[in-house]
Amino acid sequence: xxxxxxxxxxxxxxxxxxxxxxxxxxxxxxxxxxxxxxxxxxxxxxxxxxxxxxxxxxxxxxxxxxxxxxxxxxxxxxxxxxxxxxxxxxxxxxxxxxxxxxxxxxxxxxxxxxxxxxxxxxxxxxxxxxxxxxxxxxxxxxxxxxxxxxxxxxxxxxxxxxxxxxxxxxxxxxxxxxxxxxxxxxxxxxxxxxxxxxxxxxxxxxxxxxxxxxxxxxxxxxxxxxxxxxxxxxxxxxxxxxxxxxxxxxxxxxxxxxxxxxxxxxxxxxxxxxxxxxxxxxxxxxxxxxxxxxxxxxxxxxxxxxxxxxxxxxxxxxxxxxxxxxxxxxxxxxxxxxxxxxxxxxxxxxxxxxxxxxxxxxxxxxxxxxxxxxxxxxxxxxxxxxxxxxxxxxxxxxxxxxxxxxxxxxxxxxxxxxxxxxxxxxxxxxxxxxxxxxxxxxxxxxxxxxxxxxxxxxxxxxxxxxxxxxxxxxxxxxxxxxxx
RNA sequence: GGCCCCAUGGUCAAGUGGUCUAAGACACCGCCCUUUCACGGCGGUAACCCGGGUUCGAAUCCCGGUGGGGUCACCA
Numbered sequence: 001x002x003x004x005x006x007x008x009x010x011x012x013x014x015x016x017x018x019x020x021x022x023x024x025x026x027x028x029x030x031x032x033x034x035x036x037x038x039x040x041x042x043x044x045x046x047x048x049x050x051x052x053x054x055x056x057x058x059x060x061x062x063x064x065x066x067x068x069x070x071x072x073x074x075x076x077x078x079x080x081x082x083x084x085x086x087x088x089x090x091x092x093x094x095x096x097x098x099x100x101x102x103x104x105x106x107x108x109x110x111x112x113x114x115x116x117x118x119x120x121x122x123x124x125x126x127x128x129x130x131x132x133x134x135x136x137x138x139x140x141x142x143x144x145x146x147x148x149x150x151x152x153x154x155x156x157x158x159x160x161x162x163x164x165x166x167x168x169x170x171x172x173x174x175x176x177x178x179x180x181x182x183x184x185x186x187x188x189x190x191x192x193x194x195x196x197x198x199x200x201x202x203x204x205x206x207x208x209x210x211x212x213x214x215x216x217x218x219x220x221x222x223x224x225x226x227x228x229x230x231x232x233x234x235x236x237x238x239x240x241x242x243x244x245x246x247x248x249x250x251x252x253x254x255x256x257x258x259x260x261x262x263x264x265x266x267x268x269x270x271x272x273x274x275x276x277x278x279x280x281x282x283x284x285x286x287x288x289x290x291x292x293x294x295x296x297x298x299x300x301x302x303x304x305x306x307x308x309x310x311x312x313x314x315x316x317x318x319x320x321x322x323x324x325x326x327x328x329x330x331x332x333x334x335x336x337x338x339x340x341x342x343x344x345x346x347x348x349x350x351x352x353x354x355x356x357x358x359x360x361x362x363x364x365x366x367x368x369x370x371x372x373x374x375x376x377x378x379x380x381x382x383x384x385x386x387x388x389x390x391x392x393x394x395x396x397x398x399x400x401x402x403x404x405x406x407x408x409x410x411x412x413x414x415x416x417x418x419x420x421x422x423x424x425x426x427x428x429x430x431x432x433x434x435x436x437x438x439x440x441x442x443x444x445x446x447x448x449x450x451x452x453x454x455x456x457x458x459x460x461x462x463x464x465x466x467x468x469x470x471x472x473x474x475x476x477x478x479x480x481x482x483x484x
Numbered sequence: 485g486g487c488c489c490c491a492u493g494g495u496c497a498a499g500u501g502g503u504c505u506a507a508g509a510c511a512c513c514g515c516c517c518u519u520u521c522a523c524g525g526c527g528g529u530a531a532c533c534c535g536g537g538u539u540c541g542a543a544u545c546c547c548g549g550u551g552g553g554g555u556c557a558c559c560a
Contacts, residue, residue: 011560046559111558118557127486128556153558171489180487180556188558195560219488219555242490242553249552277496280509284497288508307490307497310553314495317510327523369523433519448519460521 004036011043012055015260029301040072061261079206091193103230106152107134108145129182154187164222169239176222200227242310268374273325281311319372338377345378366462389457429468
């Protein structure tokens with residue numbers, strides 16, 4: 001595999017989808033594993049739905065995921081341009097070639113006629129293939145149709161009785177009957193190529209060595225192979241990766257919840273965790289490990305270990321994996337990631353003073369072990385932003401009804417006021433609590449629980465010492481005083 | 485419906501004819517750790533879709549069925 005050249009070719013018609021992201025990731029990992037070239041090409045021939053806006057979004061999402069490309073729409077390269085709408089003359093050239101060689105022909109059927117044909121065939125229970133009305137038009141007939149204002153499409157003449165074999169790296173050999181294909185359009189009446197044609201011209205002219213894409217394209221592949229043959233080109237190696245399914249085992253779609261990369265980014269997932277998770281959907285290293293840094297993935301990824309069967313997207317597992325990364329990663333980075341969510345929740349407003357920032361950092365440190373993704377930070381740090389402590393649990397209420405409660409809180413307040421400055425360090429908090437217990441002859445739950453509930457309103461939550469450190473002397477005293 | 489793909493626990497998956505009384509992970513349950521919850525540690529429940537072959541021997545190979553998925557556009 002001397003010159004591996006692979007591409008990710010999204011059509012800019014919406015945000016980057018989970019499935020697209022995985023295809024991109026597999027291509028990228030494959031390229032990096034073999035020291036090849038990764039290309040990003042934009043397939044924007046669907047004028048109706050394409051936009052520069054989504055192109056930018058997709059590129060941003062890819063970058064966020066940690067992918068980089070050697071050639072592509074924004075970085076250029078020797079085989080550009082990398083946007084299909086900027087390659088129109090190229091397609092024209094090859095379409096003319098096919099027309100001249102007789103491998104393709106002009107078709108003047110209107111969309112209405114075609115729709116009617118299709119319907120009639122379906123009604124008879126037959127395959128809705130093109131009837132071939134324009135297959136052998138004479139020059140006069142063409143002129144007549146032109147004169148009538150008909151704009152032709154270019155149709156590829158599918159060889160009859162041909163069997164097309166797709167040699168697929170993950171599926172093995174798959175064969176299709178040519179008779180089931182039917183002449184298909186390669187250039188629309190507005191002169192813009194269709195997917196099946198443009199993709200072939202591009203993959204060939206960009207010297208793509210391996211086409212790694214989702215299984216939904218498998219049935220398009222014979223059409224493309226026929227085109228390679230007609231053009232006298234060698235086919236790339238194909239590898240069709242199975243689909244990612246939703247919980248109900250149908251293709252991932254909106255109703256399955258968050259399906260765009262953007263949404264995961266916005267919820268505060270770590271890109272390397274998402275990449276790790278996506279890599280494990282349909283690929284496995286064969287070992288028992290499953291936490292892989294991008295570098296490790298590049299090193300271990302091969303197409304041979306890509307599974308054939310579709311995989312259900314399991315949010316629970318993603319959450320677990322992301323939580324794992326959250327616990328491992330740098331606190332500074334996590335704090336930065338938490339900021340927008342805290343601001344959105346109305347707890348802070350950004351530019352933060354150094355002091356405030358440090359405080360937020362302490363909060364993040366205290367709650368990170370509870371998080372699956374950073375957006376959840378807000379609900380967990382809520383307790384630090386309001387002195388109006390609400391008790392919701394019955395158990396907490398019972399605790400506060402204890403006989404010793406008032407004394408304990410009073411004692412704590414007393415000690416805090418005489419022993420510390422405005423700041424409370426966590427070990428100071430620990431010592432303080434211990435002292436209270438010792439002086440009062442109480443232990444364990446009897447002192448910690450009332451303090452916890454008085455401070456946070458709940459019997460559960462972050463480490464009490466950290467809570468006190470975050471609240472500071474003033475905050476602690478304020479909250480405890482309400483119970484005196 | 486035609487064509488195509490797929491089929492190991494609820495989910496991701498290891499497994500390529502014997503070492504499978506089938507690994508690991510998520511989820512779930514239990515125990516431990518712990519001034520709470522969580523994290524972490526330990527343990528547990530749980531699977532080779534069905535039926536025929538081939539073979540001394542099949543989760544692994546073949547055929548059929550069933551189930552799931554994809555695709556059948558002047559979308560990509």
